[in-house]
Amino acid sequence: MDETVAEFFKRTILKIPMAEMMTILKAWDFLSENQLQTVNFRQRKESLVQDLVLLCEKKRASLNDAAILDIVYTQFHRHQKVWDVFRMSREPGEDIDLFDMEQFKRSFKKILQRALKNVTISFRDAEENAVWIRIAWGSQYRKPNQYRPVYVVYYSQTPYAFTSSSQLRSNIPLLGQALTIASKHHQIMKMDLRSRYLDSLKAIVFKQYNQTFETHNSTTPLHERSLGLDINMDSRIIHENRIEKERVQRVTQETFGYYPQPRLEFAQYKLETKFKSDLNGGILAEREEPLRCLIKFSSPHLLEALKALAPAGIADAPLSPLLTCIPNKGMNYFKIRDK
Amino acid sequence: MHRSRKKLEEPQTVQAEESALVTEIQKLRRLRDKLRAEVKRRQAGVKASTANVEPDQTWEITEQEVLERKWENLKAVLQAYRFTGLSGKLTSRGVCVCISTAFEGNLLDSYFMDLIVQKPLRIHRHSVPVFIPLEELSAKYLETNIQHFLFTLCEYLNAYSGRKYQADRLQSDFAAFLAGPLQRNSLCNLLSFTYKVEPRGQSFPLCARLLYKDLTRTLPTDVTVTYQGMDALSTSWEEQRASQENLFRTKPLHHVFTSFARKGEMLDMSLVS
Numbered sequence: 001m002d003e004t005v006a007e008f009f010k011r012t013i014l015k016i017p018m019a020e021m022m023t024i025l026k027a028w029d030f031l032s033e034n035q036l037q038t039v040n041f042r043q044r045k046e047s048l049v050q051d052l053v054l055l056c057e058k059k060r061a062s063l064n065d066a067a068i069l070d071i072v073y074t075q076f077h078r079h080q081k082v083w084d085v086f087r088m089s090r091e092p093g094e095d096i097d098l099f100d101m102e103q104f105k106r107s108f109k110k111i112l113q114r115a116l117k118n119v120t121i122s123f124r125d126a127e128e129n130a131v132w133i134r135i136a137w138g139s140q141y142r143k144p145n146q147y148r149p150v151y152v153v154y155y156s157q158t159p160y161a162f163t164s165s166s167q168l169r170s171n172i173p174l175l176g177q178a179l180t181i182a183s184k185h186h187q188i189m190k191m192d193l194r195s196r197y198l199d200s201l202k203a204i205v206f207k208q209y210n211q212t213f214e215t216h217n218s219t220t221p222l223h224e225r226s227l228g229l230d231i232n233m234d235s236r237i238i239h240e241n242r243i244e245k246e247r248v249q250r251v252t253q254e255t256f257g258y259y260p261q262p263r264l265e266f267a268q269y270k271l272e273t274k275f276k277s278d279l280n281g282g283i284l285a286e287r288e289e290p291l292r293c294l295i296k297f298s299s300p301h302l303l304e305a306l307k308a309l310a311p312a313g314i315a316d317a318p319l320s321p322l323l324t325c326i327p328n329k330g331m332n333y334f335k336i337r338d339k
Numbered sequence: 340m341h342r343s344r345k346k347l348e349e350p351q352t353v354q355a356e357e358s359a360l361v362t363e364i365q366k367l368r369r370l371r372d373k374l375r376a377e378v379k380r381r382q383a384g385v386k387a388s389t390a391n392v393e394p395d396q397t398w399e400i401t402e403q404e405v406l407e408r409k410w411e412n413l414k415a416v417l418q419a420y421r422f423t424g425l426s427g428k429l430t431s432r433g434v435c436v437c438i439s440t441a442f443e444g445n446l447l448d449s450y451f452m453d454l455i456v457q458k459p460l461r462i463h464r465h466s467v468p469v470f471i472p473l474e475e476l477s478a479k480y481l482e483t484n485i486q487h488f489l490f491t492l493c494e495y496l497n498a499y500s501g502r503k504y505q506a507d508r509l510q511s512d513f514a515a516f517l518a519g520p521l522q523r524n525s526l527c528n529l530l531s532f533t534y535k536v537e538p539r540g541q542s543f544p545l546c547a548r549l550l551y552k553d554l555t556r557t558l559p560t561d562v563t564v565t566y567q568g569m570d571a572l573s574t575s576w577e578e579q580r581a582s583q584e585n586l587f588r589t590k591p592l593h594h595v596f597t598s599f600a601r602k603g604e605m606l607d608m609s610l611v612s
Binding site: 098101128158206214217 | 426428453464469470523
């Protein structure tokens with residue numbers, strides 16, 4: 001086995017936490033059950049990794065096999081990457097999309113390899129007719145850097161692709177082109193949506209986050225849960241402003257619904273607006289040029305935090321539509337200019 | 340003056356007074372008994388009248404029961420409407436439409452749409468998969484002809500469910516006949532696989548490619564079957580190949596493989612006998 005490939009194997013396996021080692025190796029499905037049983041998983045990690053690399057060598061594992069293992073690792077640790085979302089479009093009135101996965105892969109590979117001599121492209125099929133693509137970029141004179149790959153997740157016959165944010169931005173247009181042509185679209189644009197939580201991004205763009213519907217079959221009434229106003233509390237406790245509290249609850253439920261919110265870590269607003277003030281005069285009010293400022297809201301779970309603002313009394317209900325439109329519009333990056 | 344008179348009258352008047360009081364006592368006792376008797380009588384009378392009222396109350400309960408039974412029945416009918424494939428429930432802002440798909444009598448997934456009845460009529464949210472051309476259909480028909488919109492959407496969803504069902508059946512029930520993974524896509528409108536007519540036999544593997552260009556149908560529009568790695572075929576092999584193509588074109592996918600399985604069983608039986 002080539003030294004660089006062996007090194008790549010070693011570093012990839014070393015990344016895997018001991019607790020997940022068996023699970024990930026099984027998901028990789030390259031080493032058989034019997035072969036895995038010959039390895040002592042209780043030894044020190046460095047020795048375990050050595051044994052596993054030897055096994056891979058014996059089985060003539062290729063660079064592509066190592067790349068697939070890297071994909072499996074990333075699939076288990078998708079939150080370690082930040083994901084961008086691209087939307088593709090095609091001219092209306094096109095033929096029915098007869099998506100052929102193998103044709104897509106061939107086409108995608110061909111386009112990239114024609115443009116770049118040195119590039120490693122690997123595919124792994126995933127559930128829901130999706131594919132994970134791993135691309136290690138090289139250049140005219142340099143071999144691909146296996147330690148800074150880009151991942152793309154594409155669900156067949158949808159206009160959306162999710163890519164892991166990469167430092168090497170120069171190759172993004174090429175990547176976009178390959179995706180567009182291989183999936184038989186005409187245009188691609190980057191959405192103003194970014195998060196670590198790939199599944200939440202998918203839920204937002206596929207509009208899968210608000211899935212409780214009223215039917216005659218549903219037994220649980222929708223308007224059951226109340227956040228905060230506990231009727232069973234001690235009768236000696238009186239709620240002041242009960243009416244206002246109930247109004248806030250109602251407005252919050254109408255805006256945010258009864259479903260768990262998709263998970264985002266931030267919302268960013270870039271303002272380029274003229275300063276507006278109630279007070280007459282003042283230095284800022286006389287400025288002709290717009291003020292430029294950046295406002296960023298961060299949270300481990302931004303939308304749940306926004307949902308809790310009004311009931312907690314920190315903000316008025318209803319919240320600004322700039323905050324509540326995030327899942328609907330599929331945006332968490334905003335540019336606000338004067339109209 | 341009084342006292343002196345009383346003293347003179349003592350023996351006779353005391354006796355008279357005593358007897359007068361005794362009479363009074365007796366009179367009062369008689370009155371008391373009379374009153375007691377009257378009270379008892381009236382109490383008994385009230386009990387009797389309440390006893391008469393009870394049958395009325397049970398009659399009211401029955402009427403309530405009847406209404407409750409009617410209500411449960413109506414709810415059950417509304418729930419059963421699901422089986423017609425297209426049902427709905429009024430919401431505060433419009434209607435929530437439920438499209439329940441089925442294929443060959445098997446109830447499959449249900450899809451929902453929250454419609455807001457306003458001008459313009461719009462879809463608030465839905466659970467239709469992203470690869471179904473909902474935007475196209477709603478742009479064309481939602482405003483102008485909602486019936487056509489709903490029926491067309493039903494067609495698309497039922498056909499998708501049916502194709503998906505066939506592909507799932509092939510993968511799960513007839514894996515033994517496949518010589519490799521079944522290649523499919525989200526819409527299940529392109530299926531590609533390599534198979535053998537006999538799972539354990541010596542027959543040559545065949546490659547099948549099924550295209551479903553009509554998204555409202557559950558049978559393929561284009562079928563290509565080839566013997567793996569063979570271009571020129573003898574007449575009998577060519578006949579076989581063509582008949583295989585025809586099978587896939589006319590019968591649902593899993594039925595084709597069921598017939599292969601049955602032929603295999605018949606062959607086994609004939610070998611045994």
